[in-house]
Amino acid sequence: xxxxxxxxxxxxxxxxxxxxxxxxxxxxxxxxxxxxxxxxxxxxxxxxxxxxxxxxxxxxxxxxxxxxxxxxxxxxxxxxxxxxxxxxxxxxxxxxxxxxxxxxxxxxxxxxxxxxxxxxxxxxxxxxxxxxxxxxxxxxxxxxxxxxxxxxxxxxxxxxxxxxxxxxxxxxxxxxxxxxxxxxxxxxxxxxxxxxxxxxxxxxxxxxxxxxxxx
Numbered sequence: 001x002x003x004x005x006x007x008x009x010x011x012x013x014x015x016x017x018x019x020x021x022x023x024x025x026x027x028x029x030x031x032x033x034x035x036x037x038x039x040x041x042x043x044x045x046x047x048x049x050x051x052x053x054x055x056x057x058x059x060x061x062x063x064x065x066x067x068x069x070x071x072x073x074x075x076x077x078x079x080x081x082x083x084x085x086x087x088x089x090x091x092x093x094x095x096x097x098x099x100x101x102x103x104x105x106x107x108x109x110x111x112x113x114x115x116x117x118x119x120x121x122x123x124x125x126x127x128x129x130x131x132x133x134x135x136x137x138x139x140x141x142x143x144x145x146x147x148x149x150x151x152x153x154x155x156x157x158x159x160x161x162x163x164x165x166x167x168x169x170x171x172x173x174x175x176x177x178x179x180x181x182x183x184x185x186x187x188x189x190x191x192x193x194x195x196x197x198x199x200x201x202x203x204x205x206x207x208x209x210x211x212x213x214x215x
Contacts, residue, residue: 039103040136043096044143049190051077051147055086056096057140059123060130070144077151093122100129154182 040057047053058070071077072086094114101111114122131137175181188198 038133038136038139039099040131040139043099044139052086052088052092054140054143054147056088056092056126057131058144059096059126060128061137061140062130069141088119088123090117090119090122093117093119093126097122097125100126100131104129150185154178154185 044053044057055070055072058068061069063069094117097112097114097117106112112125114125117125131140187194189195
């Protein structure tokens with residue numbers, strides 16, 4: 001389940017997490033955070049860093065007060081997501097059961113055989129056998145908190161709500177609601193190459209020919 005192109009998680013979802021890179025320290029907008037190299041991060045990255053992949057990883061994890069670590073019914077998730085964005089299929093859950101079992105080192109006799117499991121049975125197994133490794137849990141919690149912070153910042157009143165954007169008929173129209181602005185934000189920040197290009201967009205050559213011929 002490591003091919004991102006074939007992954008059921010790879011459908012676009014809001015509030016994606018930027019990938020860590022060697023240049024992250026040079027970007028003032030990037031918060032200081034540990035660089036994780038866990039199996040959970042590998043799974044998350046291989047599935048397009050989608051919110052559904054994060055929800056699958058979070059099954060069974062609880063806060064200190066006993067509430068779910070990831071609860072899509074509360075803010076900011078409830079305001080930023082369509083219910084269908086987090087709908088987990090049987091294949092999603094079966095793949096995660098298999099991945100968790102292999103990560104735990106289960107032998108052939110004790111390993112679950114989820115090939116024919118229903119959504120309910122696979123969900124129950126994942127909630128009963130949550131990820132427990134400290135570094136894995138730390139990565140999941142950090143990623144959830146990061147995405148909460150992004151959602152809260154995106155929800156703040158902003159002067160860009162008055163911007164006009166091209167419409168499908170070639171005219172202009174007002175951006176209404178949070179989604180156009182969320183898409184714009186993530187178009188800039190979700191890929192480190194795009195983000196770097198945006199930060200350096202004003203660093204242009206001085207010669208006229210260089211300016212006109214630049215890509």
